Amino acid sequence: MTSDDSALLIVAHGSTVNPASSAPTLAHTTEIRRRKVFADVGCAFWKEEPSLRDALFLFDSQSVREVYVVPNFISEGYFTQTVVPRELGLKGRTTKRSDGQIWKYCEPVGNHPLMTDLLLRRAHQIAAGIPESETSLLIVAHGTDLNENSAAAAKREAEKIRSLGKYAAVLNVYMEEPPLVSDWRKLTKTRNVVVVPFFISDGLHSYEDIPALLGIANQLSARLRSAGRHTARQANSSHAARGEIFRHNPYAIDNRSLSYAPSIGTDPGVADIIIEQAANFDAES
Amino acid sequence: MPNSIERVLQAALAAPFYFGQILIQKTSTGGFVLSHRDDEGRNDLQTFRSTEDAIDIAKYDDAGNYRPLKTAPNLRRGWRLELATLAELKCALDYFYSGRLDVFVAWKSGQLHTTPLRQTLDRQSGMYRIAAKISDEQADRVVGDFCRSDGGCLRTILWKRDTRGTVSSTKLPSEKFDPDFDQAAARAPSSACAEATADKTTAATIPLLCQEACNLLIAECRKVVKGE
Ligand code: SF4
Numbered sequence: 001m002t003s004d005d006s007a008l009l010i011v012a013h014g015s016t017v018n019p020a021s022s023a024p025t026l027a028h029t030t031e032i033r034r035r036k037v038f039a040d041v042g043c044a045f046w047k048e049e050p051s052l053r054d055a056l057f058l059f060d061s062q063s064v065r066e067v068y069v070v071p072n073f074i075s076e077g078y079f080t081q082t083v084v085p086r087e088l089g090l091k092g093r094t095t096k097r098s099d100g101q102i103w104k105y106c107e108p109v110g111n112h113p114l115m116t117d118l119l120l121r122r123a124h125q126i127a128a129g130i131p132e133s134e135t136s137l138l139i140v141a142h143g144t145d146l147n148e149n150s151a152a153a154a155k156r157e158a159e160k161i162r163s164l165g166k167y168a169a170v171l172n173v174y175m176e177e178p179p180l181v182s183d184w185r186k187l188t189k190t191r192n193v194v195v196v197p198f199f200i201s202d203g204l205h206s207y208e209d210i211p212a213l214l215g216i217a218n219q220l221s222a223r224l225r226s227a228g229r230h231t232a233r234q235a236n237s238s239h240a241a242r243g244e245i246f247r248h249n250p251y252a253i254d255n256r257s258l259s260y261a262p263s264i265g266t267d268p269g270v271a272d273i274i275i276e277q278a279a280n281f282d283a284e285s
Numbered sequence: 286m287p288n289s290i291e292r293v294l295q296a297a298l299a300a301p302f303y304f305g306q307i308l309i310q311k312t313s314t315g316g317f318v319l320s321h322r323d324d325e326g327r328n329d330l331q332t333f334r335s336t337e338d339a340i341d342i343a344k345y346d347d348a349g350n351y352r353p354l355k356t357a358p359n360l361r362r363g364w365r366l367e368l369a370t371l372a373e374l375k376c377a378l379d380y381f382y383s384g385r386l387d388v389f390v391a392w393k394s395g396q397l398h399t400t401p402l403r404q405t406l407d408r409q410s411g412m413y414r415i416a417a418k419i420s421d422e423q424a425d426r427v428v429g430d431f432c433r434s435d436g437g438c439l440r441t442i443l444w445k446r447d448t449r450g451t452v453s454s455t456k457l458p459s460e461k462f463d464p465d466f467d468q469a470a471a472r473a474p475s476s477a478c479a480e481a482t483a484d485k486t487t488a489a490t491i492p493l494l495c496q497e498a499c500n501l502l503i504a505e506c507r508k509v510v511k512g513e
Contacts, residue, residue, distance in 0.1 A: 015500060016353035019344050026340060046500065049355050050384025053400070053497050057391040058384065060289060082410055099396075 005065040008032060008038040008278055009055055011084050012072040014045030018203045020243075022048050024266045025072050025201070031271040038278075040064055043072075046079065052087035059112045061099035068278035069103055072265070074110035074200050075153035093281075106277045109200070109270060110153050118269045119196055123167075126249050127194045127259040136169040136188040137161065140181055140197045140210055143174030154198040175205065181213040185254060192250075193258045200265035207245060216251045216260060220244065289390045291371050291413050293491070294378075303490040305382050305439050306360040309374070312367075317374045319366040322469065330365040336373050338366060339380035354501055355382055356440050356493050358469060385440075385493045392443070392464070392494055400427070400497040403447040409503060416507035421446070423509050429456025431505050432495075434471035440495035441468060464492040 010029055015021035025043050033041040040151060046159035059067050069088065073081045088103065089095065095103045109115070120273075124136050140163075141154035155172050162170040168190045173181045193215060197206045211217035249259040264270075298317075301310040308322040321337075324330060333342070337370055346359040360381070368374050378386055391397040402424060406417040419427070424446060432438050432454070441464050446453050452462075460466040467490045 016504075017351065019351050028336065044384075047498075048353070049382075050387075051497075051499060054384035054388060057387045057397065057496075060390075063288065078411065085409060086410070 004039055005063065006038050006282075007042065007059045007064045007067045008274070009058065009067050009069045010041070010043040010072050010274060011045065011052060011055070011069060011088070012045050012200070013079060014048030015203065016047050019123040020202045020207070023201065024263075024270065027266075027268070028072070030201065030269040030275055031268065032275060035271075035275075037275055038068075046083055046087070052084065055088060059101065061097070061101045065101060067101060067103045068106055068281060070106045070277045071108040072200055072270070072273045072274065073108040074198060074265070075149035076111070077149045080108050084247060104278075104281045105120060106281045109265070109273050109277060110150075110198075112273045112277055112280075113271050114269070115264070116157055118267050118273070119157055119198075119264055120161060120166070121269065122165075122261050122264060122267055123194045123196055126196075126246075127192065130192050130194075130250070130257065130259070132166045132235045133168055134190055135167055135192040135194055136171060136190045136193045137167045138171050138173050138181070138184060138188070138193060140173055140195060142199075142205075143177035150198070157198065175209060175213065181210055181268050182215075184214060184258075186239055186258070188256075191256055193256055194261070195258065196261040197263045199263035202243060202263045202266055206263045207243060210259065213251055214251075214258065214260065216245065216258060219251055219253065220248055289394070290375050290386045293386070293390055293393070294371060294375060297489060297491055298456045301488050302467065303467060303488050304378060305356060305385075305493050306358060307378070307381060308488070316354045316370075317368045318486075319368070319374075319377065320364065321360055321362040324362050324365075330363055333364060334368070336368065336377040336380065337362075339377040342366070343381050354438060354499070356385070356438050356495075358434065358436065358439050382493055386491070387477075388494050388496055389491055392496075397443070397496050399444045401445045401447050402453060402498050405444075405503065406506065413503055413507055415510050416503050418510045424506065425454050425456060427509055428454035428498075428502065428507050431502055432461070433457060434461060434468040435485070438495070439468040440493045441466065442495050444495065444497055457507045464494060466492075468493070 003213060010025055012022060013026040015085050022045055029041055029043040040059055042055065042058040044050045044052045046052060071084055073080050090105050093105050127135065139154050139158050141151045143151060158170045158172045161167065169188065171179065171187055173179050173184065175181055179187055199206060199211060208217065243262060246260060250257040298311050301308060303322055306322050308320050308325055310318045314316055320330060342351060342361060342364050343355055345361060347361045352359060366377060368377055388397060409416055432442060442453050443460055444453055445451055
């Protein structure tokens with residue numbers, strides 16, 4: 001990988017309804033561009049612009065000889081295996097275009113071992129000063145999903161963190177199947193609980209659904225109301241948009257202390273992982 | 286060495302020019318000022334100075350709704366973006382209309398491939414597979430309605446309905462397929478169009494090109510097939 005004729009393309013899902021969906025991908029793109037590791041850095045989305053089909057025209061074949069494609073996805077699945085290769089016309093790990101440009105299809109972000117460090121760092125940051133040995137760490141995944149591999153990836157991460165013996169307990173919980181997020185009180189025995197969604201971006205799930213399941217959504221609305229900052233309706237709709245829910249940790253609830261993190265994919269450290277996945281491509285071939 | 290997009294911008298910057306709903310002007314100090322084209326001449330605009338501000342400006346319309354299609358004619362008004370360099374200008378324009386400059390450059394150099402609607406539909410999988418069942422008449426109507434420049438999308442359509450070269454929609458005026466036509470000047474109905482073009486500027490435009498049906502149009506085709 002040389003920086004003067006290699007480009008990076010970050011591909012992600014995006015959304016037609018939720019602006020938070022593409023925000024981390026745009027931020028990682030900007031950050032990697034700033035570092036000048038590649039001659040050119042672009043991103044493309046299934047549901048937003050530029051589209052995956054637009055991506056075919058993003059890199060000038062005169063100046064860019066190689067394009068590393070890194071899927072900003074939590075795991076392999078329908079999008080990384082079917083949609084992205086089809087839309088980009090990829091024929092396997094390496095594809096040579098008619099103009100000679102070579103496209104290298106890298107592993108998704110969530111597969112990288114550094115994800116574990118990122119989870120640990122994030123869990124530590126949002127519950128600063130709370131001893132891990134007296135804390136249960138909950139990693140949230142969708143559960144029943146188009147993409148069953150995301151649950152497997154979350155399980156793998158929990159396993160790895162558990163084996164470090166840092167936390168009193170490390171559990172996988174799901175939104176739609178047991179063990180359920182909403183059962184966190186029953187599932188955990190420690191006073192301190194830290195919850196990290198294992199998603200690539202924030203959105204309705206992390207802003208509203210999980211807080212409601214955890215029982216912290218109402219607490220936040222009540223707090224904002226009593227502080228005179230919002231009416232009930234405003235508190236509900238506007239805090240969702242601004243990620244206010246993450247700014248009031250830890251929540252005191254039923255004699256427990258609960259800290260709730262933004263989705264793991266919003267961590268700036270994902271930019272390093274994206275670069276690593278591109279570097280890994282050549283290391284593995 | 287400036288890349289091909291910067292060269293295109295440099296050439297366009299000989300005078301103020303339009304890119305979709307954006308007016309781009311060079312300042313006397315070598316910088317650039319961007320604003321909504323309908324805000325030309327206003328002096329009560331909120332000033333922004335970072336390329337990343339373009340992401341936020343482009344995100345919501347004037348009513349505060351999220352804009353899933355950035356080339357829809359609903360860019361919000363009331364702002365002015367001041368940028369210092371050509372690289373910043375390129376970056377900001379890419380945040381406003383992602384990928385459109387690249388596609389324009391590919392088109393200018395004869396490297397743009399267009400994909401007929403039927404091929405895009407046939408390629409779909411999963412929940413969108415069913416969209417391919419759309420009839421020609423239905424497709425004609427959906428495209429005519431969804432892609433129209435007055436209220437739908439400001440791109441110039443370069444794709445055909447099928448490999449036989451059938452026009453993408455008979456419901457759209459021929460200008461919709463003409464890269465030289467300023468789609469943002471299109472107003473419904475025709476009388477307004479004449480007025481709008483008469484009192485508005487003669488500034489050059491870089492067209493927003495559509496080389497292939499977007500995912501939103503495919504979703505719309507799916508809805509029609511499912512009778513939603
Ligand atoms: S298909 Fe092209 S012209 Fe039609 S709405 Fe989508 S982007 Fe616009």
